[in-house]
Amino acid sequence: MPDRWTLRYQGFDPVEEGLREALCAIGNGYLVSRGAAPESVADGVHYPGTYLAGCYDRVESTVAGRTVTNEDLVNCPNWLPLTFRPAGGTWFAGPPAEQTLELDLRRGVLARSALVVDERGRRTLLVQRRLASQARPHLLVLESTFTPENWSGPLEVRSALDGGVTNTGVLRYRGLTACHLVPAGQGVDEAGLLWLEADAVSSPLRIALCARTSTDRAARVGTECREGSAAHLLTLDTEQGRPVTVTKTVAVHTSRDRAIETPLRASRQLAAEAGSFDELLTEHSLRWAELWRRCRIEADFDGAGPLHLNLFHLLQTYSEHSVDLDVGIPARGLHGEAYRGHVFWDELFVLRLLNLRFPELARAVLRYRHRRLDAARRQARELGLRGAAYPWQSAADGREESQQLHLNPLSGRWLPDHSHLQRHVGSAVAYNIWQYYQSTGDRDFLATAGAEMLLEIARFWSSAACYDRSQEHWSIRGVLGPDEYHDAYPWAARPGLDDNAYTNVLASWVLARAQDALEVLPGYRRDELRERLALDDLELDRWQEVGRHLHVPFHDGVLSQFAGYERLAELDWESYRRRYPDLRRLDRILEAEGDTVNRYKASKQADALMLWFLFSAREVRDLLRRLGHPAGHELLRRTTGYYLRRTVHGSTLSSVVHAWVLTRSDHRASWHHFRDALVADLRDSQHGTTAEGVHLGAMAGAVDLLQRCYTGLELREDALWLDPHLPSALGHLELDLRYRSHWGLTIAVDRRTVTVSLREDRQEPVRIRLRGTEATIRPGETRHFHL
Structure with missing residues (x-):
């Protein structure tokens, strides 16, 4: 990146084209369109995909003799195709003789300059600009200027x-059914606008596009x-x-949209009324300027360019235009078809950032989960349990979408896929609810939606726990932890592991927070919820019992990833690293050798260490002590060192978590993992993998490392807690945040000082806790704290 606001690529590289298309995608929260060349087609090098938030379709495929059903984010009809030729020549299909591709992050504009030479040596300079309007989310615009040289x-x-x-954007899915759309009509209307409609194969989804093509001089059409x-x-x-310019303005609507008569009528009207490219660019740029003001983060370190790139793609995937769409945050954004566009637990990493920047977006994500509470209840019943069991992969209606193979x-x-056993996703939803409440003080949301989800997730954990009389503790059995490599014991016939430490400790935390949520609610609302859920004192007493006596396994002075972990063999790391320079997919390597990673102490990503990612060291000690384990200050250091030696970082999220947990013990290693993330x-x-869609959790998590980790920022006990630990490579950090009802909270940190200021308004003061010091800051005040 030549600067913090520009992503630039020179020339054409077919090997990197998929990566560039994903990173140069343009979007606005309603849709995202990959940065493919307008003349390209899906041919194994290019993949011109456009994805509309929440638009899924379910189809059947035959795999290894079995019929499986998958719900996919639909690749929308392609709005982009545009090519040209000097009369009598061949239509330009790429690649150009020369090319520069430049993404302007500040304004959300993708520009391309290319030299095209045809078979007769005729040289044409092609300059293109495109945008997906942040002001009018249903509009996409492509401007092409041709200059014969x-x-x-x-x-x-x-x-x-x-x-x-x-849908053919992911190589390993290409044996599956790929057709999700059938034509529903096309043509040219009386105003000369192109139109096209398509229906989803299985879902009641109709997509309509309408295009206006205009020129700056007379043309025969x-x-x-x-x-x-x-x-x-x-x-x-x-x-x-002499240059000539052609502008293509495309409107997109679906049958899921609100305040329209039909998708086609809405698209026709919008395409006809839209202004010129420059007019649309002006209002679009204004919206991006507003977003960047609310995302201001000044970090003094070399190589900070990707900071804005990561924020840019987050804001393209989820924005104000997403709020009323009833959509979650796909793990791979709206940038490709990896994971079929499903929603996982990655919102755990994203909402920690949004809570303090765009709480209205965080609330919308939680509303997506609340609308699927009945589906989570249904899944719990199917498991023979009570409460709500949220799915590992979610899409349209909230059922479990995890693949079977x-x-x-x-x-x-x-191979059989057991990832649906990652029940800890429900605890992630509960954590997000409580963090949102701590950040915003939004008791109305807690009363109308949040508490109900918390209570039902707590009920699930209480129901899932079984009592082991011989050990005198409660156990949660047959689950997977975040590691994902280990999905069964090598000596067992069934999948699943017992007493995953992360799962159990977080379940204990959920059981406690659910009761806290009841205390926070107004008395009449608390009574209503308890009546609605048939939640009596006997059940609440069970929550206390289970929450204080869930089993947490230890071995060799460290937290065990799960019960029986110490029985696994040590991998010959030296041998495998010599034979395989990249071990990120160790599970595939071992399976191809006829072995299984289930036999070894080897992790894909942070698992037990996730506890220190979600909570401060003191909070983890308190949680473990609540469960009867007198955890000392050295537990974090020992546990981190133990698992770090055995982790291959097969997920981009792993670097985020390790950067976080290493902050207090090894600044150099923490910074190394931060840079990787x-x-x-x-x-x-x-x-x-990025060509198939960006890793949105890691993108947001990397930014949040600056926002909350290195500032030591925590939200608890109705206060902002600060405990900065800046790595040596980071000289200064300054953030504008939203906290509770304050839109103008600024935190600045350097080696010696923390400065907190509030803009003038009529809101309540803010309580600050910093290394034993407590202060109250009123609107209009600035306070300096010396470290």
Whole structure:
């Protein structure tokens, strides 16, 4: 990146094209469109995908002799196709002779400059700009300027809408059913606008696109329509050295949208009324300026460029335009088809950032979960339990969407997938609810939605726990932890592990917070909820009993990842690192060798260490002591060192967590992991996965390391807690945040001083806790704390 606000690529590299398309995607929370060349088609190098938030479709596939059902984020009809030729030549299909691709992060504009040389040596300079409007989220615009360098004569331009798209953006899914759309009509209306409609195969989803193609000089216009496609064919007279501009303005609506009569009528009206490219750019840029003001973070360190890139893609995936759509945060953004566009637990990493920047967006994510509370209750009942069991993968209606089989590309075998046993996703939802409440003080949300979810998640954990009389403790059995590599005991016939430490400690925390939530509610609302849920004193007493006596295993003076972990073998790390330079997918390597990672003390990513990511060291000690374990100050250091030696960081989230937990013990190592997390997608550290969609949790988590980790910022006990520990490479940090009802809270940290200031308003003072010092800051005040 040449600067913090520009992502630039020179030339054309077919190997990197997928990565560039994902990182140069443009979006606005309603949709995201990959940065593919307008003349390209899905051919194994390019993949011009556009994805609309919440638009899923369910189809069946036959895999390894079994019928499986998958719900996918639908690849929308392609709005982008535009190509050209000097009259009598061949339509330009790429690649150009020369090319510069530049993404302006400040304004959300993707620009391209390319030199095209045809088979007769005619040279044409092509300059393009495109945007997905932040002011009008249903609009996409592509401006193309053509300058003949050594020829004059007619120029032909083809601008099309293509409904013949499929979901083929992930190589390992290509044996599955890929067709999710069927044509529902296309044509040109009386105003000369192209239109196209498509229906989802299985869901009641209709998508309508309407395109206006305009030029800055007279053009002869023809049309070409066939099933699933409509195109404008323009012919313009050009002269050598004289530029001509063609602007394509496309409106997109779906049957899920509100305040419309039909998707096609809404798209026609918007496409017809939209202003020029420059007019749309002005209002679009104004919205981006507002977003960047609310995301201000000044960090003094070398290589800070990806900071804005990560924020940019977060704001493109989830924005004010997402709030009323009833959508969650897909783990891979809206940038590709990895994980089929499903919602996992990655919001745990994202909402920690949004709570203090855009709490209205965080609330919308939690509302998505609340609308699916009945589906979570249904899943708990199917497990023979009470309460709510949220799914590991969620999409349209909240049922479990985790795949039943997954392909190991190294062995070519389809294997059983047990990732649905990661029940800790429910605790992540509960954690997000409580953190949102701590950040905003939004008791109305807690009373109307948050507390109900908390109580039902707590009820699930109480119901899932079984009492072990021989050990005199409660156990939670048959689950997976965040590690994901270990999904069964090597000596067991069934999948699942017992007493995953992270799962159990977090379940204990949920059981305690659920009762806290009841205390916070107004008395009449507390009585209503208890009556609605049939929650009596006997059940609350059980919550206390289970929450104080869940089993937490230890071995060798460290927290065990799960019960029986000490029985696993040590991997010959030296041998495997010598044979395989990259061990991130150790599970696939071992399976291809006829072995299983279940036999070894080897982790994909942080598991037990996640506790110190979510809570301060003191809070973890308190949680363990509540469970009857007198945890000392050395437990974190020992546990971190133990698992760090046995972790291959097969997930981008792993670097985020390790950077966090190492902050208090090893600043140099923490900074190393922070830098890895910050550039994970820019450098495609997972070797090809970013092309299938960005890693949104890691992107947000890397920014949050600056926002909360290195400032030591915590939200608890109705106060802001600060305990800065700046790595040596980070000289200064300054943030603008929102806390409770304050829109203007600024925190600045350097080696010697912490400065906290509030803008003038009529809100309540803010309590600050910093290393034993407590202060109250009133609106309009600035306080300096010396470290």
